[in-house]
Amino acid sequence: MIESKVNKELERKIDLYVNGKLNADETDELWAELIQDEYYLDYMKSVANLKAVIDKKKQAQPSAKIYSLPKVMRYAAAAAVILIAGVIGVMNYNTTENLSVGPIDQIGLDVVRSADGFSETVESEVIREAIKLATDGEVNEAVQLLQNEMETTNDTQLKAELALSLGSIQYNNGQYQESIESFELVITQNKIDVLTLEKGYWFLGNSYFQMDRLEEAEEAFKNAYALNGAYSRVAKTYVDALSTVGR
Incomplete structure (x- = not known):
């Protein structure tokens, strides 16, 4: 209230x-x-x-x-609600006993942060439809739709955006290994915009974090921080926290 x-x-x-x-x-x-x-x-x-x-x-x-x-x-x-490819989740500070931070709980599918404010609506009709399907609980259909589109496009930026949406849906569904594969696909695409690359590293780090693969999570967060963009400050918080953990 x-x-x-x-x-x-x-x-x-x-x-x-x-x-x-x-x-x-x-x-x-x-x-x-x-x-x-x-x-x-x-x-x-x-x-x-x-x-x-x-x-x-x-x-x-x-x-x-x-x-x-x-x-x-x-x-x-x-x-x-305007459906926008999402990036923002909610921090969970108590999921890891010895850390002050934890992996985000969910990846939002409706809002994206950028340096200037909020993005416009998603240009890809396929991504919009996948977000709608996932929001309505039809996760398998959303995943299949995105995977099919990824197989048919040679546009690296579009492929990265499709993989980012796919990984976000998988993450929200608790499929963390699958989301790792999707986010790794994002960061390996050539000539994509910095914000997409940054989101790929940020959510890859959280996917590793969910699986207690802390060294890999820290490395992904470092890469997000190094891009000095929308997630730089929060990524640095995670890097600092993870660097204090004895492994």
Whole structure:
């Protein structure tokens, strides 16, 4: 309930972020907070989705009255969710006894972080359909759809995005070995964009972490950190934590 967990300052930062009014350092600080707070991570997703809906309406009807985000959130709680290839999960800090961090619980299939805010809708119709299938519980169908498409494309960027979506669905289904294979496919593709590569390393590290393959997890997190992008700060947190574990 909002009444039982109100953080007005964090809500203010979220509103500034989705409107592109935070600088890089402020954005990193915000995400360091959000990734530890499932409630406000969901709040942020809702704000982002509602903003996208508002922007679309504003473009279609320039003269229409547009309410501010806080008011819209009160009266439009059931607004349509825009399906976007996902990257954000929720930290679980208690799954490993001797560590202050743990592998993320789930990979979100509806929101992606970027340096400028939130991505547009997924361009690939196949990925959109796979996300919908997975969200509806038809995981095997989603996996098969993505695998079939990967076999037919020679576009390395598309193949990486398909593999990233496939690995995310497998991860959420507890198929960590399979997700490792998918995320490894992502990072071995040539000439893909940095954000896709970064996500591949970040989620590969979490997949290894889920299987207690800590040295391999640490190496993947180091690679994500070295790219100095959207996940650099949180990846560094994991690298620091894992480096203290005697193995």
